[in-house]
Amino acid sequence: MASTAAVPFWRAAGMTYITYSNICANLVRNCLKEPFKAEALNREKVHFSLSKWAGGKPEKPTLRSDTPGV
């Protein structure tokens, strides 16, 4: 029951729709005029703390404050 619909180029390259959509949104945000651009980038900032676990215990957490380029 395989469908033979043509896949979009980004899916053929192994990208998911969410990744594609986020890239499009980031590109649009980067082309905004000044006060709007700062607002948008500010709105999209993420901060998270990541810790890997080894032997049942968390190792030292790394704090990431990425601006959205990811």
Place this chain on the structure above:
Amino acid sequence: MLRQASRLLSRSVTAASSKSVTARAFSTELPSTVDSTFVESWKKVAPNMDPPQTPSSFMKPRPSTASSIPTKLTVNFVLPYASELSGKEVDMVIIPATTGQMGVLPGHVPTIAELKPGIMSVHEGTDIKKYFVSSGFAFLHANSVADIIAVEAVPLENIDASQVQKGLADFTQKLASASTDLEKAEAQIGVEVHSAMNAALSG
């Protein structure tokens, strides 16, 4: 394996009841009675247990389609961080679907459309409001309600033309020099989005 599950389940019930379950097509009205032959055979086999519920017994009936086409389209336009338009009654909406610019009037055929980067315009009387949409989906329902969801949508005045040109030149060059499939895809996306913004600003 799971495809066989419905067949195996219905095998233990009389053939008559499985026929009546599969004969029901999509409908806006729900069946008023539960399948009685199934309930009877269930009670014979397991008299102390309630018959199982089916998903349709939990469903609320869909809002019925009006018999005459409404005069206005109700638009809900949402972004992840804001509700841009909520229940607004308009005359027409033109959305940038992947299959081309699609005009939506009241009474449009129910459709799910994936959006590409482009201009969405909302027409109310003589007012036209345009937004540049980065990507998203539009759900057009039978009762003339349009739910449009976009990840990023900006009024055209907020876009900086010089950055668009610069981006377009950048990505065109990246596309030419890209090696892996992923790089090519990313550069291609860049070219498409910037070309769409360019066209939006000049058109």
